[in-house]
Amino acid sequence: MERTAVRDLLNREAPLDAVRACGWVRTRRDAKGLSFLEVNDGSCLRNLQVILEGPLAAEPLLRRLTTGSAVAVEGALVASPAAGQRWELRARRLELLGEADPETYPLQKKRHSDEFLRGIAHLRPRTNKYGALFRIRSEAAFAVHRFFRERGFVHLHSPILTGSDCEGAGELFRVTTLREPPPAGGGGENPFAADFFGREAHLTVSGQLEAELFACALGRVYTFGPTFRAENSNTPRHAAEFWMIEPEMAFADLEEDMALAEALVKELVRHLRAHCAEDLELFARWVDPELPARLDLLVERPYERIPYAEAVRILQASGERFEYPVREGGDLQTEHERYLCERHVGRPVFVTDYPKEIKAFYMRVNDDGRTVAAMDLLVPRVGELVGGSQREERLEVLERRMEEAGLPRDRYWWYLDIRRFGTVPHAGFGLGFERFLMLATGVANIRDVIPFPRTPHNLEF
């Protein structure tokens, strides 16, 4: 008999005489002559209550039906006479597919700490919270593709391996097949001649440069893939491997860039509310009671837009006692960003037009000659969710900026070629997928929104 997902069984409008359900036992409750089994198969948050009677509710079978064991049950889906569930499965046959020793099975019928569950990341998707989380993650990923597809974007598979050794976005992981690789940066006559690529190779820190090339051919593209940063960052918002969404639009300026970012965040939230209501409810109930109100803030009103210079004035006039003083021309500290977003504006805010000295070489220099057409989207709790800019499309200006940044022009000949042949204004941004999930669920640590987190000294599983 074919298996039916628990979700489909529980959503039935009418009873069914013969069905087969498979899943993992969450708990068992025994009564006189019968036993109740809660079975979850991951298709939804809810469990299927299975009724065992007669020989099925007798030893020695019963004692082996423990929390965590896997079962296949066949029987009739009938209306439940008791409160708590609409349907239940009256079992005629039960097959114990896999036992789980209750002495050693780590998951108990109780609440576990996130730290503990990180240590058993192979089992944590079997809990209510992480099952819901990863269903939400999957649905959000689908919504990303739908969003861009509906707007005529082409999905670009940008490379994971890169030969660019200084993309200006943090430390890179080196990739080599050599048993004894030469020191980073090399020196002398190509020390990587014997390596696989014959030159120094790394894992990508961004698909942006490649996305720019394709945007200047296909018009509107986006990448959505893993990204790697070898920064020794130990915070709840950083991971060494994370997923980033990077759209890039030809014939677009910073205004359109911000409009796209705002539309994307809003659409993702709306999509999750429409398709993951049950799973989201768990987070509002157990993880973050403020979640529904915060999601309202994300969806309802236009996001604020504040130029950097004005942000500095606001901060200096705030009367707030910051640990680090607000300095014109300097980077905004985390405490400054939080004040702007959470206290001053109270909802997402774009900070734009930063001084060029503190931003990357590829960002377009504004007419004032001092600032660049850059934007950061700051959101409550998570901080920087999006970082983007209009790209420098003027060859001479870009070359000058690269020189100032100390970047070797010859390594980026292809990037510069795009400015030589039919250059056009274009813009794009990067959105941290895990940071979005933190925002959407209220989960406070990035390690808890990615299946198997990679952070300094953590490569288990």
Place this chain on the structure above:
RNA sequence: UCCCCGAUAGCUCAAUCGGCAGAGCGGGUGGCUGUUAACCACUAGGUUGCAGGUUCGAGUCCUGCUCGGGGAGCCA
């Protein structure tokens, strides 16, 4: 990488001033009941993260290390 905090039963935690290492949950056994965070009784379970030091005596004080959490920097 820097600063702060922590590590005690399977899990979450307690242990006064340095003086016999405990509770709840989970597990096991028995009982009760169309149960649903099930309930009641009994029971097992410990090299107090690792290494060293001070002391008659260390879970407790000191040093180093490992791991974890929070904050900062970097950023998505």
